[in-house]
Amino acid sequence: MEVSTAESIHRYWQTANARDWEAFAALLHEDVVYTIPQTGERVGGRAGYTDFNATFPGDWQVEILRVLAEGDQGVSLTAFRLGAQEQTCITFFEFEDGLIQRIVDYWPEPYEPPARMSKYVERD
Amino acid sequence: MEVSTAESIHRYWQTANARDWEAFAALLHEDVVYTIPQTGERVGGRAGYTDFNATFPGDWQVEILRVLAEGDQGVSLTAFRLGAQEQTCITFFEFEDGLIQRIVDYWPEPYEPPARMSKYVERD
Secondary structure (H helix, E strand, O other): OOOOHHHHHHHHHHHHHOOOHHHHHOOEEEEEEEEEOOOOEEEEOHHHHHHHHHOOOOOOEEEEEEEEEEOOEEEEEEEEEEOOEEEEEEEEEEEEOOEEEEEEEEOOOOOOOOOOOOOOEEEO | OOOOHHHHHHHHHHHHHOOOHHHHHHOEEEEEEEEEOOOOEEEEOHHHHHHHHHOOOOOOEEEEEEEEEEOOEEEEEEEEEEOOEEEEEEEEEEEEOOEEEEEEEEOOOOOOOOOOOOOOEEEO
């Protein structure tokens, strides 16, 4: 059965939320590489990357806010929630033979903006 | 002439890099809304959002690293460079009638990772 890129991204988060690590691992290429450019961290291989997720502490849940897919690439915008904490996560996916081969995660944090030159900027 | 979502996103950054604000504004819906969720900032309207970009200080240039488009939505991953500084920028676009109607920018910064439970995590 052919599964679309967008559908695989939805399954990725659904199986993670369900802690169904067998179904999660089945979405991954054996040589999947996961990176977090902000920290320089990297996890390689299906077994290692599944372990990284399975051992991630806490009763976290991920809400999918947006998924875009084009061919064998896709991106998700999600809200990662742990208790009262919420973090935004943006994840780029690359697929090969219908399996996730490359995952790049970004975790943007709130920050204090610089002074703006334009008078048109409003702030919540 | 019909211009694709991906092509419009490329033009958006190309015209910004060229400081061609007339061509930049022509890509935008009159009621475009730009937001930065990390700061709570918001700029509304074609004139205001063009001004925000035109007044952004410094001799910055943006390199497009990745563009994904699906229908009337798209995302770009870019490197924003100002002198020796480089920042990662992730931008979600929504189009209406071929014009950019909604722009959401994320600016993830480097951070020190927490202790990881998995032994499979490597670091640069």
